[in-house]
Amino acid sequence: MILALLVSCTPQEAPPEPIKPTPVVDELEIPDISGIDMEAAFVEAMQLLLTVNARTPFQSLDRSFDRFQPGCPDVYAGIPPEEQADIDVDMDAGGLTWTDHCENPDGGYFSGYGWWDGDVGVTGDPNSSEGITIEADREMIADGVVGDTNGVIFEFKGEASDSLYTVQADGYDRWIYSSLVDGTSTGRDPFPAGALAPAGWRTDLYLYMTGGDEDSLEARGNVYLFTGRMSERFDSIALDINVIGQLGAGPDDCTQEPLGWIGLRDENAVWYDLIFLPRSEDDITGVPYPNDPLSECDGCGTLYIRGVESGEFCPDFSFLFDGSLQAPPVAEFVSSLRDLP
Amino acid sequence: MLPTDTSETDIPWVDTGVFRPDQTGSVALGNDVPAHTVILEQSGTWMLSGNPWDALVGGFTAREVVDGIEPMTADTATTLACDVTYSMQGTPAQGPTGCPGCGHVWDIQFTITPDSVTDTSNCNDPDLPEDGDTWRMGYAGGDATIYFNFYGTGIYVPWWGAVQTGNNVIFEWSRELAIDIPDPEDDQ
Numbered sequence: 182m183i184l185a186l187l188v189s190c191t192p193q194e195a196p197p198e199p200i201k202p203t204p205v206v207d208e209l210e211i212p213d214i215s216g217i218d219m220e221a222a223f224v225e226a227m228q229l230l231l232t233v234n235a236r237t238p239f240q241s242l243d244r245s246f247d248r249f250q251p252g253c254p255d256v257y258a259g260i261p262p263e264e265q266a267d268i269d270v271d272m273d274a275g276g277l278t279w280t281d282h283c284e285n286p287d288g289g290y291f292s293g294y295g296w297w298d299g300d301v302g303v304t305g306d307p308n309s310s311e312g313i314t315i316e317a318d319r320e321m322i323a324d325g326v327v328g329d330t331n332g333v334i335f336e337f338k339g340e341a342s343d344s345l346y347t348v349q350a351d352g353y354d355r356w357i358y359s360s361l362v363d364g365t366s367t368g369r370d371p372f373p374a375g376a377l378a379p380a381g382w383r384t385d386l387y388l389y390m391t392g393g394d395e396d397s398l399e400a401r402g403n404v405y406l407f408t409g410r411m412s413e414r415f416d417s418i419a420l421d422i423n424v425i426g427q428l429g430a431g432p433d434d435c436t437q438e439p440l441g442w443i444g445l446r447d448e449n450a451v452w453y454d455l456i457f458l459p460r461s462e463d464d465i466t467g468v469p470y471p472n473d474p475l476s477e478c479d480g481c482g483t484l485y486i487r488g489v490e491s492g493e494f495c496p497d498f499s500f501l502f503d504g505s506l507q508a509p510p511v512a513e514f515v516s517s518l519r520d521l522p
Numbered sequence: 523m524l525p526t527d528t529s530e531t532d533i534p535w536v537d538t539g540v541f542r543p544d545q546t547g548s549v550a551l552g553n554d555v556p557a558h559t560v561i562l563e564q565s566g567t568w569m570l571s572g573n574p575w576d577a578l579v580g581g582f583t584a585r586e587v588v589d590g591i592e593p594m595t596a597d598t599a600t601t602l603a604c605d606v607t608y609s610m611q612g613t614p615a616q617g618p619t620g621c622p623g624c625g626h627v628w629d630i631q632f633t634i635t636p637d638s639v640t641d642t643s644n645c646n647d648p649d650l651p652e653d654g655d656t657w658r659m660g661y662a663g664g665d666a667t668i669y670f671n672f673y674g675t676g677i678y679v680p681w682w683g684a685v686q687t688g689n690n691v692i693f694e695w696s697r698e699l700a701i702d703i704p705d706p707e708d709d710q
Contacts, residue, residue: 255556256699258646265554266704275648277699283553303674315675515677518562518650518697 189223209487212451219484222412223496226445227229228505229377229411231417233386233404234360235343236509238321241371243513245327248334249522254291256437256521266294268322274298277518279325289432293325295337299516312350317514319343327368335371336381347512356394356508356520357439361387378409396426396502397512410448417446423460426502435478439498442482455494511522554699561587562647564682565694568610568661570626575689578612578628581601581635584642584650588701604645607638615658621669621678624660646701661691668693 218424249256257278260268266280276298284290299319307313320342327335343360367373367381386402402420411418422441425434435458458478481495566582585606593601612628619627632651634641642650651657658671660678663686682693698709 186570186610251698255551255554255700257702258560260702262557262702262704271705281554301673320602408620457637511675515672515675517672517677517679518699519679519681521697 182419186396209489211486211491212447213521214451214453214486214491216410217412217414219453219455219494220496222415222445223443223494224498224500225377225411226415226418226420226443227496227498227501229406230386230400230404230420231388231505232377232386233269233362233382233384234308234318235321235341235362236360236513237296237368238323238335238341238362238364239319239343239369239513241337241366241368242297242321242323243520244370245335246520246522248285248291248329250285250289253285254279255362260296261294261343266324267297268294268296270296270322276320277521289334290328291325292328294457295321295325297308297321297516299514301511301514304314307349308351310350312348312353313346315345315511317345317511319514319516322387323364327370331369333368335366335368337364337366339366339476345511347508347509347511355391355395356393357389357391358508359387359389375408376483378406379409382406382483388503390506391429392506395429396506397429398422398424398426398501398506411445414447414448415445415453416448419444419446419452421460422457424498424501430501437478437480438482451487455496456485457482530690536688558589558703559647560570560699560701561590562697562699563587563694565692566608566610566698567693568612568628568691570689570691575626576614578610578630580610580612582608582610582632583658584608584645586646587704588641603637604642604647605638605639605648606642607635608632608651609635612657612659615660617672619658619660620676621660621662623664624669624678625663627660629657629658630651631658646699661686 188393226247255261258281259276259278260266260270260272260274261278261280266276266278276296278294278296279291280294281291282293296414297319299317301317303313303315305311305313314411318338322340323337323338325337326333338341339362341360341362341364343358346357348355363385365381365383372378372381382404384402384404386400386404389399391397399422401421402419406416410416420443421440422439422443424439427436439457440460442454442456442459446452479495480497481493484491539671550578562637563585564582564674566580569581571577571579580705584604585602587602590645610630611631615629621627632653633653635651641650658674659681661684662669666683666685667680668682668684668691669678671677672679683694684691
């Protein structure tokens, strides 16, 4: 009897879980790149990303002033009421804001808002040994569309800022331009027919370039093209790269090859990452530094497709320092109420 | 036994997918009207002397009128938030200036006069001279404009509409802007 009770009180074992069949994982296919000039694709990407900077939305904003008419759009001193445009800047921020949802008799329309502010300062004397220094910066926060009966002229949503620093003295010239754009832009004004990004881009790209007595380019971030393909295949760029030119290079600097990496994405969302010299020890993952094959200053990077090493490629970025990097003219930073019609 | 509902559902199918607009350029238009406006008014006179002209003196006033309301100062002791009076003293700019079409170009020092109603701290125009600033400005009779060498950049910006009569150059400029005046109750 006791035995029977014990047996009846023994917890019943749960039925065993059915063994699930191990899923069959297809081996990731590595795209065939035999028909692609990968080096040309990376050069094209580098050319394109130089155009992805704050100058683009500011130039289009500037040209859109021609379409302003009294009351359409409304132009605020500083920032408008929050219900009109929720702009995340200090209440006492200066600058100007256009905001409205209006159409002018000529068919031009404005919808949304755009705030901008800037500053220019000049010190020194070009004839002195210290020379003349110009410092300029500007910022834009917008979520607005300017259009007409033919469609969108200029649309920008996000934030863009850039700054310019120049020093000029007798026998000395130095400039620094930096730009950060975190936003989306479209329209036929910033992206006319034949533009490298025909329908615009979405980006969070940071650029820092120097010229004069020292050539260098630093680029970090992402660029996505709405239409248009680099080498008819790639729609996005991701990179963290530092390129040093001959001018101003230190004895240990490699001017033949960038530091960092640049990746391209094809329309099937496959990334092709070209890894150059490490920018720092933080760049080294998996392979202890120094790694001689990767650390050679030979102008070549190692291509990884889906993480699989896929050969050496040597894009020629020397065009960067044959005049392609230019400081914007300070006139672009000159902005006042007088610009408005 | 639970009943089985065999009738057709009358609940419409709900799309829970992520909405992706396919035309980001479409806009809803109306016409927003700002609750408040401000008119920036600037006017003044240059008086030139010497033969050829070698000195400039003058006066310049910058006022900002909100919602068209001019306070009756004598009655209420209230004033505009921005009502600045300057005196100006100028000397001829030396060397080539680059001022487009300018007949004469000056380095002008602006001084806020002791009887100025306000300083510039509450003015909405970000480009008013501060007390003691020296600006290079030139008069171009051909387009009836005084140009400002924008903070020394070498870029001459049309600044004031102007007319010269004899030794006097009279100038003025105005601009209406919308302005946000926060409701004081919102801060409480």
